[in-house]
Amino acid sequence: MNAVVVNAGSGLPLAFARLLIDWQRQHGRRGLPWQHTRDPYRVWLSEVMLQQTQVSTVLSYFPRFLDKFPTVQALAEASADEVMALWAGLGYYSRARNLHRCAQAVVAQHGGVFPSNAAGLQALPGIGASTAAAIAAFCHGERVSIVDGNVRRVLSRLLAFDGDLAQTARQRELWDLAQALLPEAPSPDDMTAYTQGLMDLGATLCVRSRPQCERCPVQGICRALETSTVSNYPVKTRAVKRRHESWWLLLLRESGHAGRERIWLARRPAPGIWAGLYCPPVFGSEAALLDALPPTWREGLHELEAVSHSLTHRELRLHPRLLVLDGPLMVPAAMEGDWVDIVALHGHGLPAPVRVLLAPWLGRAQT
Numbered sequence: 001m002n003a004v005v006v007n008a009g010s011g012l013p014l015a016f017a018r019l020l021i022d023w024q025r026q027h028g029r030r031g032l033p034w035q036h037t038r039d040p041y042r043v044w045l046s047e048v049m050l051q052q053t054q055v056s057t058v059l060s061y062f063p064r065f066l067d068k069f070p071t072v073q074a075l076a077e078a079s080a081d082e083v084m085a086l087w088a089g090l091g092y093y094s095r096a097r098n099l100h101r102c103a104q105a106v107v108a109q110h111g112g113v114f115p116s117n118a119a120g121l122q123a124l125p126g127i128g129a130s131t132a133a134a135i136a137a138f139c140h141g142e143r144v145s146i147v148d149g150n151v152r153r154v155l156s157r158l159l160a161f162d163g164d165l166a167q168t169a170r171q172r173e174l175w176d177l178a179q180a181l182l183p184e185a186p187s188p189d190d191m192t193a194y195t196q197g198l199m200d201l202g203a204t205l206c207v208r209s210r211p212q213c214e215r216c217p218v219q220g221i222c223r224a225l226e227t228s229t230v231s232n233y234p235v236k237t238r239a240v241k242r243r244h245e246s247w248w249l250l251l252l253r254e255s256g257h258a259g260r261e262r263i264w265l266a267r268r269p270a271p272g273i274w275a276g277l278y279c280p281p282v283f284g285s286e287a288a289l290l291d292a293l294p295p296t297w298r299e300g301l302h303e304l305e306a307v308s309h310s311l312t313h314r315e316l317r318l319h320p321r322l323l324v325l326d327g328p329l330m331v332p333a334a335m336e337g338d339w340v341d342i343v344a345l346h347g348h349g350l351p352a353p354v355r356v357l358l359a360p361w362l363g364r365a366q367t
Contacts, residue, residue, distance in 0.1 A: 012181070012221060013182070013183075013184075016158065017186075019218050023201075024197030028193070028197055028200040029204070032055065033046075034046030038138065040114035040135050041114070042066070043135050044131070045065060045066070048095050048126070049061060049062060051092065051148075057090065061090055069083075071112075072112055075103040076100075076106070076107040076108075078100070080276060083096055084096055084097075084277055084348075088277065088349045088351070093274060093277060095126070097126075098125050101125040102126045105124050105125055106124065114139075116140050117136055129147070129175070137191045137194075137195040138192055138195060141187065142191070143186060145181065146178075150199065150206075151178065151198045151202055152171075152234055153208065153233070155181070156224075156234035156235070157222060157225070157234075162233070163235065164237050165235060166236045166237050201217070243314045244314075244315045244317070245317070246318075247318050247319065248283040248320075249279070249320045250264075250280050250281045250289055250292075250321055250335075251304070251357065253323070254327035254329050255327065261341075262339040262340060263342065264280065264281065264335070264337050264339055265338065265340050265348065266336050273311065277350060277354075279350070289321060293332070294332065300324065300325065302321065302322040304320040304357070305320075306320075307320065309351075309352070316353075318353055318357075345358065
């Protein structure tokens with residue numbers, strides 16, 4: 001690995017910080033609803049939502065969360081079902097569970113006030129080093145650098161850092177380099193601009209494919225650009241192994257029960273895919289689904305169009321089977337779950353593809 005030296009004598013830290021801060025103030029993103037605040041609750045909420053999720057998606061969820069849970073106290077007092085229902089569709093549902101746990105810890109351990117430094121923030125459930133740094137820098141002006149995926153890409157190219165970021169030791173090394181690049185004695189406003197600048201640069205110009213180097217504010221000091229090796233960075237050799245699975249879902253609908261319609265749903269176990277969310281019964285094969293049904297129910301089963309759904313390390317192929325029966329029904333004891341009135345579906349956290357499958361009933365629930 002080529003040695004990467006970042007010290008005050010090289011002039012790189014000062015040049016990088018100044019160029020980035022000036023660029024952010026002139027060209028950076030400034031209309032996002034979680035900007036222009038030093039409220040740790042709002043910054044924390046946005047940072048968690050933005051993990052592995054596009055800004056365009058978060059823009060619709062962020063205000064809904066604030067409307068429902070305007071303070072960390074309100075979020076802590078909410079039920080897990082309320083939180084998961086509002087999070088449904090954002091994906092990576094462990095974030096929602098950790099969000100709820102963290103809010104409860106802030107209230108129980110800190111009287112509803114977030115710690116004021118990165119070390120204290122990182123001790124809370126679900127807050128990693130980069131999220132803690134973002135909150136501390138934005139809200140308290142702490143001189144600490146974020147190093148999320150986008151920032152690793154920016155700094156790897158800037159420094160021509162060829163350490164394998166699949167290795168924890170190399171990640172720590174890049175983290176140390178990130179701290180060495182921080183502006184000297186920054187004001188709180190400078191730390192806000194610097195931190196936001198790192199985010200903006202990685203999200204808008206120094207992107208994974210087809211980076212816009214000709215518009216980059218630090219093109220004159222970028223070592224990868226100087227050597228025409230931008231596409232070589234970041235280095236990460238460990239390939240993600242994707243599994244392919246097929247699930248059969250039983251959409252069991254009961255009609256005629258006191259004039260109501262109901263859907264049979266079960267809470268997904270933890271740990272596992274969609275943990276804590278509500279889902280129709282899942283089977284590993286069509287034969288297993290048929291075996292779970294009383295013989296008299298099988299002839300009414302209807303095959304619906306299969307649905308594909310991508311997860312971080314997995315590709316799911318969902319095969320829904322619809323069964324509509326007059327009620328009231330006694331569901332086989334082996335099929336865990338409960339009946340949910342259609343009018344109550346919106347109060348349940350549903351995985352995105354299940355929400356699509358249940359869209360006809362969700363639509364009726366709003367009328």
